[in-house]
Amino acid sequence: MSKSIESEAEEFLAAQPPMMQRYLQNDHSCLNDPSYSQQEAAEFCKWLETKESAVRQEYESILKRDRARWNEYCRSAHENEKRAAPLMRTAPKGKPGAPLGSKAEDYAAQHPSKSYGQMAKEDLQDDPQSVSEAAAKKLLIKKERERIRSSVRRSRRRSTN
Numbered sequence: 001m002s003k004s005i006e007s008e009a010e011e012f013l014a015a016q017p018p019m020m021q022r023y024l025q026n027d028h029s030c031l032n033d034p035s036y037s038q039q040e041a042a043e044f045c046k047w048l049e050t051k052e053s054a055v056r057q058e059y060e061s062i063l064k065r066d067r068a069r070w071n072e073y074c075r076s077a078h079e080n081e082k083r084a085a086p087l088m089r090t091a092p093k094g095k096p097g098a099p100l101g102s103k104a105e106d107y108a109a110q111h112p113s114k115s116y117g118q119m120a121k122e123d124l125q126d127d128p129q130s131v132s133e134a135a136a137k138k139l140l141i142k143k144e145r146e147r148i149r150s151s152v153r154r155s156r157r158r159s160t161n
Contacts, residue, residue, distance in 0.1 A: 008062055009063060018030075019033075019036055020044065023044070024055065025073075026080050030044075120142075
């Protein structure tokens with residue numbers, strides 16, 4: 001790395017308070033460091049809300065000029081993200097959608113030679129709430145056909161994975 005880029009990055013970090021320097025370098029252990037006072041922690045929280053994105057953008061633009069330093073920075077960011085992911089996860093694990101063994105798999109097994117439209121008509125003939133008007137019924141059949149089609153495709157994709 002050239003001296004100018006290295007010195008520019010060091011000068012940029014030196015202008016930031018110590019807690020923010022560590023955070024910019026992807027050292028998030030500063031968040032749990034008891035050596036920082038409550039006032040420093042409060043200032044850091046305010047900095048995160050107001051200035052962090054702009055300061056990080058400027059710091060990253062300096063790092064991008066040196067490939068080795070940028071790669072090191074990206075590696076540490078990815079490692080932090082991997083460590084934090086289980087703590088931040090709110091979605092349940094597993095694939096989204098209907099559970100395996102759903103109605104879609106039953107449709108595919110029971111009607112291997114029928115079209116999606118034929119399956120939809122059979123379903124709606126058994127449905128007491130179906131509308132008697134021809135246009136409304138066609139629309140209902142079309143919607144049901146699309147629902148069945150997409151659920152069968154999803155189940156087939158799951159079974160191949």
